[in-house]
Amino acid sequence: MTAMNHDPQNETGPRALEPVYEPWTRRSFLKGAAVGLAGAAGVAAALHPLLALEEGEVALADLLQKHYRQLTPEDLRRIMDSLEAQCEREHGVRPAIRDPRPLDGVEFGYALNLARCIGCRRCVEACRQENNPSRDDEDDIEMAYIRVLEMNQGAINLETSNVYYDAETVPREGKYYMPAQCHQCRQAPCTKVCPVRATWQEPDGLVVIDYNWCIGCRYCMAACPYDARRFNYRKPAIPPDAINPDQSYLSNRIRPKGVVDKCTFCLHRTRAGKYPACLEVCPTGARVFGNLRDPGSEIRYVLEHKRVYILKEEVGTAPRFYYFFDR
Amino acid sequence: MRDYLTFVARVARLSFRGGWPFYAWMGALTVLSLIGLNAWARQFVDGLQTTGMTNQVSWGAYIANFTFLVGVAAAAVMLVIPAYVYRKEHMHEVVLFGELMAIAVIVMCLLFVMVDLGRPDRFHHMIPPFGMFNWPGSILSWDVIVLNGYLLLNLHIAGYLLYCRYRQQKPARAFYIPFVFISIAWAVSIHTVTAFLYVGLAGRSYWHHPLVPSRFLASAFVAGPALLILTFQIVRRAMRYVIDDRPIFTLRMIMTVAMIINMFLLGCELFTEFYSPTQHAAAAQYLYFGLHGHRGLVPWIWTAIALDVAGLLLLVTPLSRRIPWLNVACVACFVGIWIEKGMGLIIPGFVPSPLGQVVEYLPTWNEAIVCMGIWAFGALLFSWMLHVAIPILDGSLRAEPGLASSTSQP
Amino acid sequence: MRLDGKTIAGAAAAVAFLSVQFAAPWASSAAEPPAPSIALFTNLPVVARPPAQQPATGLPADTHLDKTPPRQTVGLDLVRNGWTYNCMECHKLIPARWHYDRPLNEHQNIRLEHGNNRFCLNCHHPSDRNAFVDYDGTAISQSDVVLLCGKCHGTIYRDWEAGAHGRQNGYWNPLMGARTKLRCIQCHDPHRPQFQPMKPLPPPKYPPRAAHPPAARDGAGPVTMPHE
Numbered sequence: 001m002t003a004m005n006h007d008p009q010n011e012t013g014p015r016a017l018e019p020v021y022e023p024w025t026r027r028s029f030l031k032g033a034a035v036g037l038a039g040a041a042g043v044a045a046a047l048h049p050l051l052a053l054e055e056g057e058v059a060l061a062d063l064l065q066k067h068y069r070q071l072t073p074e075d076l077r078r079i080m081d082s083l084e085a086q087c088e089r090e091h092g093v094r095p096a097i098r099d100p101r102p103l104d105g106v107e108f109g110y111a112l113n114l115a116r117c118i119g120c121r122r123c124v125e126a127c128r129q130e131n132n133p134s135r136d137d138e139d140d141i142e143m144a145y146i147r148v149l150e151m152n153q154g155a156i157n158l159e160t161s162n163v164y165y166d167a168e169t170v171p172r173e174g175k176y177y178m179p180a181q182c183h184q185c186r187q188a189p190c191t192k193v194c195p196v197r198a199t200w201q202e203p204d205g206l207v208v209i210d211y212n213w214c215i216g217c218r219y220c221m222a223a224c225p226y227d228a229r230r231f232n233y234r235k236p237a238i239p240p241d242a243i244n245p246d247q248s249y250l251s252n253r254i255r256p257k258g259v260v261d262k263c264t265f266c267l268h269r270t271r272a273g274k275y276p277a278c279l280e281v282c283p284t285g286a287r288v289f290g291n292l293r294d295p296g297s298e299i300r301y302v303l304e305h306k307r308v309y310i311l312k313e314e315v316g317t318a319p320r321f322y323y324f325f326d327r
Numbered sequence: 328m329r330d331y332l333t334f335v336a337r338v339a340r341l342s343f344r345g346g347w348p349f350y351a352w353m354g355a356l357t358v359l360s361l362i363g364l365n366a367w368a369r370q371f372v373d374g375l376q377t378t379g380m381t382n383q384v385s386w387g388a389y390i391a392n393f394t395f396l397v398g399v400a401a402a403a404v405m406l407v408i409p410a411y412v413y414r415k416e417h418m419h420e421v422v423l424f425g426e427l428m429a430i431a432v433i434v435m436c437l438l439f440v441m442v443d444l445g446r447p448d449r450f451h452h453m454i455p456p457f458g459m460f461n462w463p464g465s466i467l468s469w470d471v472i473v474l475n476g477y478l479l480l481n482l483h484i485a486g487y488l489l490y491c492r493y494r495q496q497k498p499a500r501a502f503y504i505p506f507v508f509i510s511i512a513w514a515v516s517i518h519t520v521t522a523f524l525y526v527g528l529a530g531r532s533y534w535h536h537p538l539v540p541s542r543f544l545a546s547a548f549v550a551g552p553a554l555l556i557l558t559f560q561i562v563r564r565a566m567r568y569v570i571d572d573r574p575i576f577t578l579r580m581i582m583t584v585a586m587i588i589n590m591f592l593l594g595c596e597l598f599t600e601f602y603s604p605t606q607h608a609a610a611a612q613y614l615y616f617g618l619h620g621h622r623g624l625v626p627w628i629w630t631a632i633a634l635d636v637a638g639l640l641l642l643v644t645p646l647s648r649r650i651p652w653l654n655v656a657c658v659a660c661f662v663g664i665w666i667e668k669g670m671g672l673i674i675p676g677f678v679p680s681p682l683g684q685v686v687e688y689l690p691t692w693n694e695a696i697v698c699m700g701i702w703a704f705g706a707l708l709f710s711w712m713l714h715v716a717i718p719i720l721d722g723s724l725r726a727e728p729g730l731a732s733s734t735s736q737p
Numbered sequence: 738m739r740l741d742g743k744t745i746a747g748a749a750a751a752v753a754f755l756s757v758q759f760a761a762p763w764a765s766s767a768a769e770p771p772a773p774s775i776a777l778f779t780n781l782p783v784v785a786r787p788p789a790q791q792p793a794t795g796l797p798a799d800t801h802l803d804k805t806p807p808r809q810t811v812g813l814d815l816v817r818n819g820w821t822y823n824c825m826e827c828h829k830l831i832p833a834r835w836h837y838d839r840p841l842n843e844h845q846n847i848r849l850e851h852g853n854n855r856f857c858l859n860c861h862h863p864s865d866r867n868a869f870v871d872y873d874g875t876a877i878s879q880s881d882v883v884l885l886c887g888k889c890h891g892t893i894y895r896d897w898e899a900g901a902h903g904r905q906n907g908y909w910n911p912l913m914g915a916r917t918k919l920r921c922i923q924c925h926d927p928h929r930p931q932f933q934p935m936k937p938l939p940p941p942k943y944p945p946r947a948a949h950p951p952a953a954r955d956g957a958g959p960v961t962m963p964h965e
Contacts (some may be wrong), residue, residue, distance in 0.1 A: 004744055006497060017723050020340045035343060040773075042357070046364040052372045058448050067452075067459050067798075101911075117941055121938040122803070129801045141941040144381060147682060157684035159609050169934035180682055189530060191735070195467040196452040197459045213451050214458075216375075218447020221385040221466050227682045231445065233376040233946070257374045258445030273913025275906065283807040284902035284932060285919065296870060297902030306901070312681075315529045318355025326896070381944040622948045689948035 004303070014175060052213055053076040057257075067197065068210040068250070079212070080249055087254055091238060091290045097253055100271035102204035108265050109205075109292040110276075111308070111322040112179060112319040115172035119148050119170040119177030123278035123287070127181075130277035131252040134236035134327035138298055143230050145287065146181045156309070181278070182207065182228035182263035183319030190220035190229065192261075199260070204271070205292075205320050206264050210251040214259040221260060229262045264290070330655075330726065333491060338715050341724060345714065348565070356707040363700005366693050367442055375445055377693040383686035384677040385445070388698050391669030393439035393548070396432050396705075397666065398543060400477065402551015403429035404514035405581050406574075411507050417573040424562070425555060426485040427716060429514075431709035435480045438701045445617045466523045473517045480510045485716075493719050494726045518543050525676065533610035534676045542592045543668070548585035550664040552578040553657035558709075560650070568717045572650075579653060583642040586660060590639055609683075610675040618679065623687040627670045634663030795906030795918050804906055806923035809926070824852065824866035832862040850929045852889075860885055886921040897921075 019028070065071075065079065073221040079263050080097040088094040124144045128135050133143035149161035151175050158167040159176070171177065188207050191199050197216040221229045235257040248268035255261050266276035270289075279287040289297035303309070345353075370377045380387045406425035410418035441447055452458035462468040484506050491498040494673055522540035523542050529535050563570045600611035614624050641647045680686045692696070718724035722737035781811045793806040835856050849855065868876035869885040877885050887894030896902035903924065908914035925932065943950045 017341065017344070019717060020337050020344065020724065021728050028551070031345070032340075037610065042361045042664075045638060046361040047368045049365065049368040049372050063448060063451075106910075117948070118932070118935060119358070121937045121940070125938050126802050138939060139942055139945050141939060142944060144941075145467075147684075147941070151916075157606065158681075159606050161683045163682070163684055164943065165937070166940045167364060167937060170937045171934065183680070191347070193465050193467060193527070195461050195465045195471065197450075197461045213452060214446065215449045217440075217443065217467065218445070218611070219465070220384040222525075222676070223528050223530060225681045227383065227680045230382050231380075233378075233380070234374045249963060260445075270909070273908045273910035275909050275916075276628070276795065276804055277799075279904070280799060280802050280804055280906055282904055283924070283935065285902060285924065287904075288901055290900070290909050298905075301896075301899040302901050305896075307901075312530070317530075326587075352869065376946065379946055379948060381947045383944065620951060621949060686944055687948040691946070 005149075017080050028265070039189045048129075057298075061214065063211055067213050070141045076249065083249075083253060087243075088170060091242045091243055091254070092240045092246060095243065095247045095253070096267065097249055099142040102202050102206075103271060105293055107203075107205045107246055107292040107320070108184065108285070109175055109290060109303070109320045110184075111288040111302045112325055113284075113286040113288070113326050114176060114178060114309070114323050115325045115327050116284040117148075117177045117179060118148055118284055119165070119175070119179075120283060122283055123280045124148060124214060126281040129242070129261070130244055130269075131263075132238060132247065132254050133261070134232070134234070134238065134281045135239035135242055136239075139152070140237075143236075145228065146231065147227065148308050149180060150180045151176050151178050155177045173281070176324070180226055180228070181277075181280060181321070183226050183311070183317065183321035184263075184265065185314055185317035185319045187318045189223040189225065189315075189317060190285075192222045195219065199262075202250075207262070208267065209260060209262060209265055209293055210252070211255050211261065216258040216260065218260060225312050225317060226319075229260050231260050232257050248288075331490075332397055333554070334726070336696075339726065341715055341718065342711060349400065349714070351408050353707065353710060356703045356710065359703030360700050360707055363697050363703060367457035370442070370693060370697065371447065374392050375692060379619060379691045380695060381686055383680040383684055383687040387675070388669070388690040388694050389439050389443035391504050391673040392591050392698055392701070393436050393443070394521060394543075394673060395668045396436045396439065397474070397667050398518050398547025398664075398671035399551045399554060400429045400432040400436065401514040401518040401544070402547050402555070403481070404511050405509055405548055405578065406555065406651070407507060407514075411504075411575055413510070415577065417571065418577060421555075421559060421570060421574045423485055423488060423557060423716065423720065426481045426715070427712045428551075430478060430485065430557065430559065430710060431479045431705050431712065432475045434703035434708060435436060435701050436474060438704065439698075442697050442701070451520065459567050466520060468525050468696055469520050470517075470524060473513065477510070477513050477517050480506055480513055489719050492722075493670055495722075502671070506578055515544065518547050525672075528676075530681055534672075536596075540590055540674075542589060542596070545585050545592060546583055546664045546668055549589060549660050550668075552585075553661040554584045556582075556657050557654065557661075559655070562713060562717070566713065566717050570719060574641070575650070575653070576648075579642065579647060582657075582660065586639045586642055589664075590635060593635075609679050613685065614671060614675040614680050619685050619733065621678075621685045621687050623689065624670060624674060624678075628711075631663045631666035631671055634659040635667065638663060646705035745880055756767055769952075794904075794919060794923075798915075806904075806919050807935075808922065830867040833858055833861075847928050850931070851927065882927075883921050886927075903935075 014324050018217035023027075049270050061082075066075070067078075068251060071079070076099055080099065084094055084097050098213045124141065126145045127144045127146050128141070131145065133145075134140045135143070149158065149163055149165050150165040150172070151157070151161050153176055158177075164177075165172070168277050184201075184205050184207050186201075186205070188201055191197075191207060193200055193295050194200075195217060196215055199207060199220055216231070220232055222232060233253050237256055238254065243254070244252060246268060251264040251267040266278075267275075270276055275289055292299060292303075294300065302324055303322065307321040309325065310319060311321075311323060378387060380390075380582055394501050395396050403425035406418055409415045410422040444450065451461065453468070460468050460471070476561055484503050487503050488498055511643065521542040525534035526532070526539045528537065558571045562568050568629075597611075600608040605610070609618060612618050613621065614628050616622075617625050618713045636657045638660035641659070647653040647656050674688050678687065715724075752860075793807060795802070825914070835858060837857075849857075854860065858870065861871050862870040862876050865876050868878055869882065871877050871884075872888065883894065884895065893902050900918075903921070904919045905916050907916035909916070921927070
């Protein structure tokens with residue numbers, strides 16, 4: 001095919017362009033204004049749904065808020081006060097939001113006895129009661145930080161596991177159970193990939209998120225080998241009587257819409273010296289929690305005396321969550 | 328400065344001048360973009376629950392389109408290399424179109440990232456003076472840098488060359504040649520870095536694979552030139568700008584080679600996954616044959632493979648020396664790679680989940696409308712840039728309209 | 738208060754009555770069984786001490802968490818109805834024997850499925866029924882039941898001591914507060930120590946917004962993976 005010739009009728013040809021060189025006339029100005037108005041009206045119509053935003057959902061103060069680690073204690077207290085007020089406004093319950101700091105000489109570790117766990121999901125329920133995820137209906141069970149996998153005996157094969165099992169009684173014949181939650185990895189892939197440092201590892205080993213800094217890109221969810229992170233696809237819905245008022249800024253305060261959250265080993269409890277909620281309710285005592293740096297702690301006892309299994313050790317995450325087998 | 332303002336004013340007025348096909352086309356694209364904007368506004372208010380994404384499949388159509396389009400943007404380099412490295416004169420005449428396409432496509436990429444964010448109102452956390460940039464740790468922060476850098480490079484090169492043409496000056500080599508060569512390396516880097524987004528995640532075995540960046544580039548160098556070949560024909564038909572067939576056939580050759588490499592790498596991947604099916608092959612199993620009764624992506628991927636194979640067969644046979652068949656090959660390759668790199672690469676990375684759950688994904692209507700809006704906006708932007716650039720290139724829009732137009736033919 | 742001869746007849750009648758009236762398994766109704774017809778027996782003994790109390794588990798503030806021990810030890814039917822928890826009140830009349838060849842009147846619901854143990858006196862003290870028996874025949878008090886279990890289950894006792902077996906509640910950090918440890922019999926029925934199956938809490942659902950929900954078997958029933 002050969003090149004085409006210029007067409008004198010071409011609308012972008014020199015003749016058609018003449019008006020472009022002329023000074024603005026009243027007519028061209030009015031035309032421009034009309035086009036501009038029509039465009040603005042179109043954009044306004046397109047953005048009409050934004051009117052449904054709740055008041056205070058996008059507030060200037062939030063936009064200007066600094067990263068958690070840049071806040072002064074006074075700033076943080078002020079922010080936590082306003083979060084308390086917001087919770088009272090929206091949910092009718094005024095929580096007490098604190099910011100417990102890591103304890104000196106403490107690094108948390110968790111171990112779970114696979115030979116003991118019977119898959120009763122009491123830990124899942126406790127996690128929901130403790131951590132204030134969206135818990136409006138059954139679909140929200142998904143938002144708990146623990147998934148209990150029903151595994152086929154004879155292998156540790158996640159690929160054939162089942163989280164949806166339901167039965168009159170557990171354990172079922174030929175099955176064993178593996179609850180999975182955040183492993184608080186020493187080489188955490190999630191903190192590495194976050195583009196805005198909204199998630200990081202605290203000195204006591206807990207991987208936390210600043211929910212007021214997260215931009216919701218969900219890269220950390222793609223990076224996590226344990227499926228431990230949850231995204232708030234909608235604004236959490238919690239009945240007022242289901243709210244746990246003992247809250248902290250980095251763990252179980254009610255999350256905003258559009259951010260990622262995760263298990264923090266119940267930071268607000270464990271930094272106050274208490275056990276995490278999932279351990280408190282475990283009927284089989286399969287869960288062991290403690291300070292990895294204390295040679296006398298029960299977690300150290302397990303690591304030193306039991307056969308320990310690290311889930312996906314080959315990924316190189318070096319978790320602080322261990323499985324062990326002990327009858 | 329005054330000259331520049333006159334230039335901007337003229338370009339602005341030129342933007343609204345055209346025949347009815349121009350108005351119809353631009354009007355339709357504007358309406359589609361606004362419908363997309365409306366869908367996004369709804370998503371902003373209701374949260375990402377308006378999408379089909381879940382905790383298990385946490386990236387979907389947005390990131391799939393983003394990944395594909397980064398490749399298309401990078402493929403502009405396939406015009407730049409023949410033009411500047413091999414000094415093919417006929418490619419010089421069209422290299423600017425590649426750069427303009429790169430600009431439009433990069434803008435689309437940035438929009439796709441933007442609509443994927445759960446908190447777009449906090450976007451400034453990614454911009455260093457206001458936010459905290461996790462650099463060099465996060466590959467996503469690298470991606471932000473390379474994408475914006477590539478956008479700036481192309482804006483500079485295309486803008487500078489066009490402005491010189493408008494003023495009918497010879498461009499000073501020092502002002503653009505270094506940037507052209509930087510942009511060659513940069514184009515490769517945008518797609519490599521985007522591949523590293525996925526390859527770097529050790530927990531996702533389907534992505535954690537050294538072939539991925541090479542396949543990304545190979546498939547990008549098919550899809551990008553395919554779009555350019557189609558664009559050139561539209562330009563010379565609708566805008567009556569002289570583009571002969573030589574650039575088209577140079578691009579055809581590039582496409583053929585890239586497609587052969589792409590299909591070879593695909594074969595390597597399939598062999599590795601299926602000859603010794605390890606647990607890590609579960610995602611490929613899901614993609615090609617379905618897993619545990621979930622077969623959502625099977626029709627998609629076989630469509631893509633069929634299109635890819637058809638495109639390859641057309642490209643390697645003399646049939647595609649005829650323009651209509653070449654166009655069929657281009658469309659087949661473009662759509663095939665769009666599916667394969669979007670739904671076929673992003674979604675299986677999440678299925679099964681790291682804990683073995685199979686949760687499937689399909690975009691919702693709202694999500695699809697947002698995607699359509701961004702595609703429409705990209706097309707609008709590219710059309711507008713062509714509409715403005717072509718009169719400058721053919722000399723009909725210039726600083727001194729009194730001079731003869733023949734002086735500035737390329 | 739001790740039983741005297743006069744009340745024995747009443748006690749025997751009550752045993753017969755209650756074994757009909759409250760034949761339900763021991764674990765069925767725990768804390769407050771209705772005691773409708775007790776008032777009819779005017780010659781019942783007075784309660785000398787409240788029924789055996791389990792130590793509290795966990796922190797009082799954690800009301801939102803269900804920390805109930807898996808096995809609720811409710812005691813004997815008599816005890817649940819306000820009788821004293823002094824085994825010797827009966828057993829001073831019913832001496833210890835190694836072997837019983839007919840169903841017992843009380844303790845009917847005891848199924849002894851505990852390894853090699855075939856006799857009550859493997860664990861219970863022959864002459865002091867309020868206590869357990871050690872290797873050398875000395876008594877182990879009820880509150881030290883873990884020492885009894887530890888006689889055979891030495892490694893588990895060691896793990897329990899170390900905090901690796903059984904549940905603990907309260908504070909992991911002893912400097913910041915106290916912890917409670919569940920004792921063996923709060924989870925295991927000593928006569929049948931195999932941990933009992935439980936009803937699991939509801940499963941998560943296939944995410945509602947995800948594509949292609951798998952066809953649920955039995956209507957809205959659970960989804961099972963075909964790969965099993």
